[in-house]
Amino acid sequence: MIGLVLAAGAGRRLRPYTDTLPKALVPVDGDKTVLDLTLANFAEVGLTEVAVVVGYRKEAVYERKEQLERAYGVTLTLIDNDKAEEWNNAYSLWCARDVLKQGVILANGDTVHPVSVERTLLAARGEGKKIILALDTVKKLADEEMKVVTEPGSGVRRITKLMDPAEATGEYIGVTLIEPEAAEDLADALRTTFERDPDLYYEDGYQEMVDRGHTLDIAPIGELEWVEIDNHEDLAKGREIACRY
Template identity: 65%
Template sequence: MIGLVLAAGAGRRLRPLTDKLPKALVPIVPGVTVLDLTLANYAAVGITEIAIVVGYAAGTVEARVKDFETQYGVRLELVHNDKGEIWNNAYSLWCARDHLRYGVLLANGDTVHPASVQQALLDAREDDRRIILALDTEKPLADEEMKVICSDATGVERITKQLDPATATGEYIGLTLIEPAAAADLTSALEQTWQRDPHLYYEDAYQLLIDQGFRIDTVSVGRTDWVEIDNHADLARARAIVQRRPTTR
């Protein structure tokens, strides 16, 4: 299994910090970016082969590859998304389709979280589970969150931002374990999704799979300190989270 990070978007709501940087390289505290934290998390759970999907300001990631590899003891491969500035992440994940056959631990490039989330996903692996989502069932939900309805009996039934928060089981926090057995089905669903509308999310491809009878499972991450960085308020929360940790490396 390899790590996979989606870091192709432009992060317009974080301007001017993202005028020349992708969100994944915006400093949280001096010398520490989301990508630093994500790579450290992968290394902490024993995953050292990592692909990063890049698009907007890709050269800034390319320039840091050797330093990242040395610092975290990982080997990086960049996957280029030529639509990163204008299309959504269903296409971005599809760009990495050739890597899905290895099995991937996927992380969005704008989510600050501890390595315990990756470990929880790895610990939840079972022979009949092909896709497992990390789910926060503790956080109060609002309109913007990627909400999920699921049960132990059926797995995920709905995943969309459009759900009434009162009906949702929890929030998908942007990390997924994808087994090799899911690669072909997910690749097809992603292609159908971005071809239908290039502005759709990869979670829309998950819903397409569910509608076709494909079971997607979840693992609860408990009371985990995490944040998805969409705007400056989120960045401030990320800084507070990182500063509360004993170490940032």
């Protein structure tokens, strides 16, 4: 199993920081970025190989590749997303379809979270589970969150931002464990998703899998502080909590 980070996004709501950097390289703890924190988490749970999907301002990641490898004791493979500034992240994850075959812990390049999330996912493996989503079942939800509805014994039934928060079981935090056995089916679902609409999220690909009859499981992360950094308010919160991890 290897680590996988989606770091191709432009993060336009974080300008001027993202005028010259991808969102994953905006500092959140001194010189440390979300990518630094994620690589540290992966290393702490024993992952020594990490693939990073890059696109917008990818040259900044290429420039830091060797330094990141030395700092965290990992080997990085950079995967170019040629449509990062045009299409949404369903295509971005599809670009990593070959590494999915190794089994991955996938982390969005804008999620500040503690290593306990990765540990929770790894502890949830087994019993035929192929895809396990890290779920916050504690946080009070609003319209922007990626909401999930689960059904006992059936796993995920719906995953979308477009639902009444009161209906949701919790929020998907942008970290997933994907076993090798799920790689081919997920890649096909992602292709169907971005061919239907290139603006769709990879979570819409998850929904496509559910609609096809596949089971996606969840692992509740408990009560902990994390944030998806979309705007300057999120960045301030990320900087407040990142130093604690």
